[in-house]
Amino acid sequence: MRLHPSQLPKGARVYLPEEAARKRHVERGLLGVFERWGYREVVTSTFEYADVLATGTDADVQENMFKLVDRETGRLLALRADITPQIARIVATRLRDEPKPIRLAYVTNVFRYDEPQVSHYREFYQAGVELIGLEKPEAEVEIIAMALEGLRTLGLDRYQLVLGHPDFFRGLCEEAAADPARVRELRAALGRKDAATLERLVEALAPPREVREALLALPALFGHEAVLERAAGFARSKRSARALANLSEVYRLLTIYGLADAVLLDLGEVRGFDYYSGTYFEAYVSGFGASVAAGGRYDHMLARFGYDCPAVGFAFDVGRLLSVMEAQGVAVELPGPDFFIIDFTPDKTAALSLARRLRDLGASVARDIVSRPLEESVAYARAQRVRRVLVAGSPRTGADQLLVLDLADGSERTLPVAEVLADPLRHFGGLGHA
Amino acid sequence: MRLHPSQLPKGARVYLPEEAARKRHVERGLLGVFERWGYREVVTSTFEYADVLATGTDADVQENMFKLVDRETGRLLALRADITPQIARIVATRLRDEPKPIRLAYVTNVFRYDEPQVSHYREFYQAGVELIGLEKPEAEVEIIAMALEGLRTLGLDRYQLVLGHPDFFRGLCEEAAADPARVRELRAALGRKDAATLERLVEALAPPREVREALLALPALFGHEAVLERAAGFARSKRSARALANLSEVYRLLTIYGLADAVLLDLGEVRGFDYYSGTYFEAYVSGFGASVAAGGRYDHMLARFGYDCPAVGFAFDVGRLLSVMEAQGVAVELPGPDFFIIDFTPDKTAALSLARRLRDLGASVARDIVSRPLEESVAYARAQRVRRVLVAGSPRTGADQLLVLDLADGSERTLPVAEVLADPLRHFGGLGHA
Numbered sequence: 048m049r050l051h052p053s054q055l056p057k058g059a060r061v062y063l064p065e066e067a068a069r070k071r072h073v074e075r076g077l078l079g080v081f082e083r084w085g086y087r088e089v090v091t092s093t094f095e096y097a098d099v100l101a102t103g104t105d106a107d108v109q110e111n112m113f114k115l116v117d118r119e120t121g122r123l124l125a126l127r128a129d130i131t132p133q134i135a136r137i138v139a140t141r142l143r144d145e146p147k148p149i150r151l152a153y154v155t156n157v158f159r160y161d162e163p164q165v166s167h168y169r170e171f172y173q174a175g176v177e178l179i180g181l182e183k184p185e186a187e188v189e190i191i192a193m194a195l196e197g198l199r200t201l202g203l204d205r206y207q208l209v210l211g212h213p214d215f216f217r218g219l220c221e222e223a224a225a226d227p228a229r230v231r232e233l234r235a236a237l238g239r240k241d242a243a244t245l246e247r248l249v250e251a252l253a254p255p256r257e258v259r260e261a262l263l264a265l266p267a268l269f270g271h272e273a274v275l276e277r278a279a280g281f282a283r284s285k286r287s288a289r290a291l292a293n294l295s296e297v298y299r300l301l302t303i304y305g306l307a308d309a310v311l312l313d314l315g316e317v318r319g320f321d322y323y324s325g326t327y328f329e330a331y332v333s334g335f336g337a338s339v340a341a342g343g344r345y346d347h348m349l350a351r352f353g354y355d356c357p358a359v360g361f362a363f364d365v366g367r368l369l370s371v372m373e374a375q376g377v378a379v380e381l382p383g384p385d386f387f388i389i390d391f392t393p394d395k396t397a398a399l400s401l402a403r404r405l406r407d408l409g410a411s412v413a414r415d416i417v418s419r420p421l422e423e424s425v426a427y428a429r430a431q432r433v434r435r436v437l438v439a440g441s442p443r444t445g446a447d448q449l450l451v452l453d454l455a456d457g458s459e460r461t462l463p464v465a466e467v468l469a470d471p472l473r474h475f476g477g478l479g480h481a
Numbered sequence: 482m483r484l485h486p487s488q489l490p491k492g493a494r495v496y497l498p499e500e501a502a503r504k505r506h507v508e509r510g511l512l513g514v515f516e517r518w519g520y521r522e523v524v525t526s527t528f529e530y531a532d533v534l535a536t537g538t539d540a541d542v543q544e545n546m547f548k549l550v551d552r553e554t555g556r557l558l559a560l561r562a563d564i565t566p567q568i569a570r571i572v573a574t575r576l577r578d579e580p581k582p583i584r585l586a587y588v589t590n591v592f593r594y595d596e597p598q599v600s601h602y603r604e605f606y607q608a609g610v611e612l613i614g615l616e617k618p619e620a621e622v623e624i625i626a627m628a629l630e631g632l633r634t635l636g637l638d639r640y641q642l643v644l645g646h647p648d649f650f651r652g653l654c655e656e657a658a659a660d661p662a663r664v665r666e667l668r669a670a671l672g673r674k675d676a677a678t679l680e681r682l683v684e685a686l687a688p689p690r691e692v693r694e695a696l697l698a699l700p701a702l703f704g705h706e707a708v709l710e711r712a713a714g715f716a717r718s719k720r721s722a723r724a725l726a727n728l729s730e731v732y733r734l735l736t737i738y739g740l741a742d743a744v745l746l747d748l749g750e751v752r753g754f755d756y757y758s759g760t761y762f763e764a765y766v767s768g769f770g771a772s773v774a775a776g777g778r779y780d781h782m783l784a785r786f787g788y789d790c791p792a793v794g795f796a797f798d799v800g801r802l803l804s805v806m807e808a809q810g811v812a813v814e815l816p817g818p819d820f821f822i823i824d825f826t827p828d829k830t831a832a833l834s835l836a837r838r839l840r841d842l843g844a845s846v847a848r849d850i851v852s853r854p855l856e857e858s859v860a861y862a863r864a865q866r867v868r869r870v871l872v873a874g875s876p877r878t879g880a881d882q883l884l885v886l887d888l889a890d891g892s893e894r895t896l897p898v899a900e901v902l903a904d905p906l907r908h909f910g911g912l913g914h915a
Contacts, residue, residue: 054533055526056551056558061571062524064585071522083840085818085847085865088505090496092489093527093560093590093604094547099488113528115549118594119491126527137495146861148850151498156527160552170527185829185850196840304833384519395619399738406517406630413519416582416619427580431519 058161058169066369068381070172073201073368074154077174080197081152084189086176088152091133097125103132103348105320111160113169126158129320131360132348134177139352147180147356166370167337175342175362179349182357184293187326187344188300190361194330194340195309197363202377205333208309209269211316212294212326215278218287219261223254233262234317240266257283269313272298278314290325297326322348328361332371339367383432385410389424390439392446397439397464401449404468410475429454435475439464492595492603500803502815504606507635507802508588511608514631515586518623520610522586525567531559537566537782539754545594547603560592563754565794566782568611573786581614581790600804601771609776609796613783616791618727621760621778622734624795628764628774629743631797636811639767642743643703645750646728646760649712652721653695657688667696672752674700691717702748705741706732712748724759731760756782762795766805773801817866818847823858824873826880831873831898835883838902844909863888869909873898
């Protein structure tokens with residue numbers, strides 16, 4: 048079957064120039080935050096052996112990996128579906144002797160056979176960090192503060208971080224002697240806040256009365272500080288109690304740090320990967336149903352790669368951030384070139400020397416190479432959002448004169464080429480990117 | 482078989498923090514050049530239908546694509562092995578109505594089952610541009626100038642651009658009535674500058690005497706302006722003559738632009754993709770055998786996607802650039818955090834407010850969360866290449882005093898925390914990234 052050459056597979060996505068500029072703006076901004084907090088970028092490989100990748104990856108995600116046969120070895124390869132296990136492996140094998148903590152960042156794409164949704168593709172982009180080697184709750188607080196700082200840096204408002212601890216729920220499931228399949232069903236019902244299904248599942252389990260009450264209370268165990276008190280009555284198992292104590296400590300620190308207002312505690316928050324072993328959070332922006340960032344503590348993953356070491360981390364979903372920025376009308380400056388040079392002289396040396404001079408000063412300069420009437424060139428420049436058009440040897444001026452059209456304010460002036468070359472800054476005060 | 486979890490497939494590559502910082506430095510620098518010349522980034526998808534990708538891709542590269550079956554449709558997918566065909570398709574289908582020229586840039590990874598070599602992996606990184614809609618030789622000159630500017634921006638020297646035109650050779654092959662298989666063999670021999678094989682192949686072809694001489698002269702047809710004259714005697718076919726005229730015009734412009742010194746003409750340069758239809762160039766750095774950039778004119782590719790439009794483009798190989806920079810000892814600044822804050826007070830508010838204040842000013846600030854003796858923390862900071870260590874509530878000072886250790890010059894001073902908070906710039910003049 049002959050395909051139309053424009054056809055893209057489901058879930059593939061192209062970013063045209065304006066979208067790509069917005070994406071670059073978001074990724075630069077987030078990497079800037081990570082760097083200001085002392086994190087250093089790493090770059091992982093896009094493909095790996097599928098079973099190595101699987102070592103740290105949740106079963107659901109494993110099933111949705113893009114797999115291919117390695118032509119060389121016949122072994123199964125997979126495209127990365129989650130970066131955290133890759134970084135865990137890198138730390139466990141190549142950075143284990145580095146002094147702790149290790150602060151790592153990444154900005155990259157991941158691949159999953161998810162059903163494409165609004166702002167979600169099968170190849171999507173994440174920007175995140177891993178903080179390795181710290182058991183203390185200050186580690187969670189650091190990455191939560193960074194998540195909030197990232198949202199602020201991008202110019203977003205009306206966001207909230209939902210903070211939970213999967214062990215509170217896991218402790219209740221142990222008390223209820225729920226088998227793994229039942230636990231999965233309970234989690235799914237809680238994730239959907241589906242009270243009817245939850246009740247049916249809990250009734251079928253027939254746990255002790257206190258455990259039953261606790262499980263049914265989960266969807267309502269969200270809010271600020273008071274939630275911790277309400278939950279205390281349900282934390283009868285060691286596992287649940289420890290989770291609650293840990294969550295309380297993180298929340299106490301967030302309060303000291305002035306961040307608690309942006310954080311909603313939610314003990315019914317049981318989404319996230321199985322590998323999360325401690326506090327888990329998701330970031331939401333008002334009016335957008337899916338989380339734009341998620342992360343938490345995963346103390347047991349590095350051990351799977353042979354190195355037992357605590358860790359926390361989180362990632363932003365870049366595509367979803369772009370959507371919520373658009374929804375909130377966050378303006379991203381997308382400037383065109385600072386200068387557009389049109390040269391009517393035969394030897395083009397004016398265009399050449401001007402372009403070089405201005406670029407050396409850090410300005411962006413596009414040249415009109417097409418021979419066309421001045422009006423058409425100016426229309427082109429306008430469409431490219433050029434700030435100033437410089438015309439050498441225009442029919443309206445002498446060959447050694449430069450016609451300067453300011454497309455921003457509509458003004459027009461004529462200057463000797465030599466004078467502009469001698470001191471461009473005098474004539475064009477703000478040189479854009481300069 | 483159980484794999485060791487550290488095992489990476491052949492040709493996969495991880496960039497640890499220092500290497501990743503160098504890679505980011507190179508990619509940022511090149512994207513900066515592209516932007517200063519008025520190019521706008523696009524982001525293509527990593528996977529596409531294999532036959533759609535194949536539409537614009539050379540046969541050799543097609544054979545070496547990473548292929549996988551689309552779980553959804555059963556169709557064959559491939560990872561991109563070359564970005565130019567993807568961009569050609571995007572322009573032909575989604576940007577065809579944009580006014581010309583269209584200037585596009587990219588910085589991304591590509592995948593090929595090449596035999597891994599020094600500085601070359603099966604996943605590798607390219608930064609390049611496409612200039613679409615211009616037939617004039619000024620287009621080639623623009624991208625050649627950008628290639629040279631990119632090398633200069635990265636701090637390299639002793640580089641040279643080798644410029645050829647495949648049609649000069651193709652014209653000779655037509656005169657010799659060489660079939661495609663023989664043409665491939667001739668190209669391979671020329672690419673290796675293998676005179677013995679070339680002679681054997683030409684003898685077997687038994688072309689007219691003038692053509693025989695021309696083919697055998699190819700490996701020596703390199704140099705500066707004089708080459709054009711020498712080659713003129715061999716350009717008897719229309720195709721060869723047109724190629725030579727085109728190359729002469731490009732070279733004439735390069736001379737006017739002051740770039741000819743960096744350019745070596747080479748009519749025996751016949752490597753590069755089949756899709757190059759006009760001038761073709763590769764950039765070399767002294768002491769490194771492989772090219773670090775390549776590009777040229779490909780006027781017929783967009784037509785394969787249904788839109789007939791001339792185009793030129795080129796790409797840098799980021800991995801190879803990193804190698805030649807290392808070989809030439811180009812220093813890339815890899816600063817650690819500007820500040821490292823250690824707080825011995827119980828409530829940590831000094832650390833918190835200092836970190837926030839300094840980050841808001843654009844400085845990078847890492848915090849020491851581990852409880853350990855001061856000397857160990859300072860040793861850690863030193864290993865992270867921290868510039869200044871700030872110690873709040875140190876055993877050696879009061880709780881409201883800040884001990885400032887400058888790791889760069891070894892100096893030490895004590896300041897009141899409140900004073901530093903009030904005006905950090907006064908105390909720490911240069912705030913690193915700020």
